[in-house]
Amino acid sequence: MAQADSDLEREQRVLAAIDTENADIRDIDRQRKYAKMTRSAYRFFRGTNHLFWSDVRDDWRLDLFGGRPDTRTWLQGDAHVHNHGAYGDDRQGVHFGMDDFDDALVGDFQYDLWRHAASMVLDANENAGLTTGQTQRAIRHFLTDYLDTLADGLPAEDIHVAYEDPPLRHFMKKVQKKHGVARQLAKWTIQTEDGTPVFDTEYRKLGGVSAAERQQLTKALNEQYPKTLLNADDERTAFSIVDVARRLNAGTGSLGLERFYALVKAQASDLDDYVLLDIKQQTQPPAIAQLSADERRREYEHEARRHAEAARALAQHPDAYLGWLALGDNWFSVRRRSPYKKDFPTHKIDGFKTYRALARQWGRIIAREHLRGAAYLAPDDPGYFGRAVTERISNDRETFKAMIVDFALAYAERMRRDYAAFVEARGVHE
Numbered sequence: 001m002a003q004a005d006s007d008l009e010r011e012q013r014v015l016a017a018i019d020t021e022n023a024d025i026r027d028i029d030r031q032r033k034y035a036k037m038t039r040s041a042y043r044f045f046r047g048t049n050h051l052f053w054s055d056v057r058d059d060w061r062l063d064l065f066g067g068r069p070d071t072r073t074w075l076q077g078d079a080h081v082h083n084h085g086a087y088g089d090d091r092q093g094v095h096f097g098m099d100d101f102d103d104a105l106v107g108d109f110q111y112d113l114w115r116h117a118a119s120m121v122l123d124a125n126e127n128a129g130l131t132t133g134q135t136q137r138a139i140r141h142f143l144t145d146y147l148d149t150l151a152d153g154l155p156a157e158d159i160h161v162a163y164e165d166p167p168l169r170h171f172m173k174k175v176q177k178k179h180g181v182a183r184q185l186a187k188w189t190i191q192t193e194d195g196t197p198v199f200d201t202e203y204r205k206l207g208g209v210s211a212a213e214r215q216q217l218t219k220a221l222n223e224q225y226p227k228t229l230l231n232a233d234d235e236r237t238a239f240s241i242v243d244v245a246r247r248l249n250a251g252t253g254s255l256g257l258e259r260f261y262a263l264v265k266a267q268a269s270d271l272d273d274y275v276l277l278d279i280k281q282q283t284q285p286p287a288i289a290q291l292s293a294d295e296r297r298r299e300y301e302h303e304a305r306r307h308a309e310a311a312r313a314l315a316q317h318p319d320a321y322l323g324w325l326a327l328g329d330n331w332f333s334v335r336r337r338s339p340y341k342k343d344f345p346t347h348k349i350d351g352f353k354t355y356r357a358l359a360r361q362w363g364r365i366i367a368r369e370h371l372r373g374a375a376y377l378a379p380d381d382p383g384y385f386g387r388a389v390t391e392r393i394s395n396d397r398e399t400f401k402a403m404i405v406d407f408a409l410a411y412a413e414r415m416r417r418d419y420a421a422f423v424e425a426r427g428v429h430e
Contacts, residue, residue, distance in 0.1 A: 010298035014051060018422065019048050021286070025256030033255040037251040038426055042122040044419040047252040049078045049103060050286035051418065052115055052411075056289040061407070063357040065400050066108045070388035072295075074313045074373025075364070077103030077254065077285050079112040080119035083364060085343040092317045094340045096161060096168055097365045102333075103285040104310030106298045106377065109370050109389060110286070110404075112410070113146065114204060116366065117404050120237040121412035125353060126349040134352040136405050138359040143401045145363030147393065149371075155314070156372040161361055167354045168344075168361060173344050184339040185274060186400050189263065190242075197274060198262060199245035207246040209260070217244045217279070220261055225334050228323035230312065237320050239264035239275065257281040258303040258330060261337070273356075277321060278337040281330050282307050311335070312388075313376035314369045356418070 005013060045052075049089050056062075076083065076098050087099040117139045124130040124138060132218075149159060163172045188206065189197035201208045209217065218241055229237055247259040258281040266275055282303035300306035304324030312318050317323040321336040349355050374385030393400050 004010070010418070012346045014421060015049060015425055017054065018048060021048075023370065027114075030296070031258035032249055033357055034251065034426060036252050036255065038423050040126050040325060041128050041416045041419040042119070043242070043252060044306065044422060045119060045122055045412075045415045047079060047254050047255075047414075048081070048418070049115075052118075053287040053290040055411070056111065056114060060167070061161040061313060061403060062108055062110055062402070065307060065393050065396070066110050066389070068388070071108055071110075071392060072106055072374075072377075073109055073370045073385050074145055074310055074312065074376060075107045075112045076101065076106055076369065077105050077107075077288075077310075077365065079116040080082075080363070081116070081123040081346060082343050084365065086172060086179075087338040088317060088340050089318070089338060090181070090191075092170065096163060096344075097316060099315070100337070101307055101310040101314060102282065103287065104307065104314065105285050105287055105291075106368050107287065107291065107295055109385070112366055113143065113404055114363065114407055116409040117142065117408035118415070120359065121408050122415065123346055125412075126313075128349045128355050129359075130352055131353060132409070136354070137409055137410070138352070138356050139405050140401050141356050142359040142363040143368070144353065146358040146367045147390070147397060147400075149364050149367035151390045153386060155382065156368050156375060159364060160372070161364055161368070164355065166183065166350065167358055171302075171342075171344055175340055179340045179342060181274065181339045184276060184337075188261070188276065197240065198243040199261065200210070201245055205248050205250070209244055209246050213246075214244055216327055217260060220327060220332075220403070221264075221279075223278075223327040225323050228308070228325070228334075230318070230322065234330060235267065235319070238267040241264065242274070247280075254280070256282065258327075258331075258332070258406055265326050267357070273316070275321065276337040279325070279334050281331050282324075282333050302326075302331045304333045307333040309396075310373075313373045316368065316372065340410055355377070 022033065033047060037044045083098050083100045085099060086094055086096055088094040112362030119253045120142065121135055121137055124135040130138065163169060185197050188199060190200045191197055193242065199206055209219040223239055226232055231237065242263040243263050244260055247261050250259055262277040262279060263277050264277055265273060284303055308322055308324055311322055319335045321334065323334045325334055326334050371386055378384055
């Protein structure tokens with residue numbers, strides 16, 4: 001991390017940075033976002049990814065085990081515990097992994113590990129009730145499985161995440177039993193007299209759109225979006241638009257960005273009749289402004305294209321509906337909202353052994369994504385990244401793990417202090 005401020009300087013800088021970061025969103029959305037961020041230090045951490053990237057820029061530790069072109073890959077960019085969850089559909093199956101690529105970018109692999117480890121400290125304390133010592137051990141297991149997965153030298157497609165083992169076994173069975181298209185429609189829609197589902201805009205998470213917005217969305221979905229699909233001629237992604245609505249109060253870090261849902265009817269007879277498309281404004285990830293010119297050398301036509309490229313690079317099971325469109329001057333990602341989308345409830349974890357088992361799976365998942373991302377960047381030598389990181393760390397694995405544990409503990413404590421200052425400035429009593 002950068003040279004430490006005094007407590008007062010840090011507090012003033014953090015509060016100013018948060019207000020600057022959120023200056024362009026509507027007052028009501030800013031109030032909602034800030035209210036979410038006052039709920040806990042972990043929520044605050046999730047809503048201030050820009051602080052993390054500002055804090056770690058030029059961190060001297062990066063060059064100890066990386067900081068080279070061959071240790072860069074596609075990063076998730078906002079790695080934290082609750083960006084893991086169930087996703088998928090009845091066509092590609094239901095899977096567990098990271099499924100949020102809004103802040104994805106190309107950078108050194110350690111950034112994802114640092115941020116994820118810090119999130120584990122906050123989550124393990126707030127949700128799983130672990131001691132500091134247990135949390136340290138869980139992070140070490142997370143890192144061990146990450147490094148072991150890279151050292152195995154397997155292609156990303158051959159890396160197995162053990163859904164059949166606890167604690168994912170029970171979670172995944174429950175998701176598949178209780179979720180699906182029928183439940184998704186019941187949550188978001190009501191039926192017209194002829195039985196056609198339309199969005200329930202009385203539901204607190206949805207709002208209506210104006211006639212002009214409906215016309216603009218419909219035109220973009222029909223004319224722009226299909227051309228951006230990876231297999232634009234695949235009849236399995238053909239659709240007709242049934243309804244559109246505004247998505248309200250979604251997320252923490254992204255709250256305040258424009259977001260819409262489109263309910264479409266699939267044309268292929270062997271697919272689910274209805275698909276829910278998530279249309280989300282994409283902006284520049286906060287990391288990009290903090291990286292050096294050398295690290296920023298990868299250019300993108302626009303942010304929605306960056307999002308699509310990242311998702312196709314990182315996701316083990318890319319969404320067939322992944323694409324983009326423009327509304328006015330803003331670019332929006334388009335993807336299917338999975339009918340099986342569900343975060344893992346870490347507040348229900350029953351002790352250290354369960355958390356440790358989950359941490360090991362997180363390590364494998366991030367390793368798999370980093371290997372996929374690197375192979376996407378250099379398809380002629382897909383194994384270069386795993387070899388480079390393994391050779392860079394070599395016999396210093398324990399030093400590497402100790403460094404990240406120390407970083408995570410220190411950064412989590414910094415977030416707790418920043419959170420306390422934010423809560424006090426907001427006049428909220430914990």
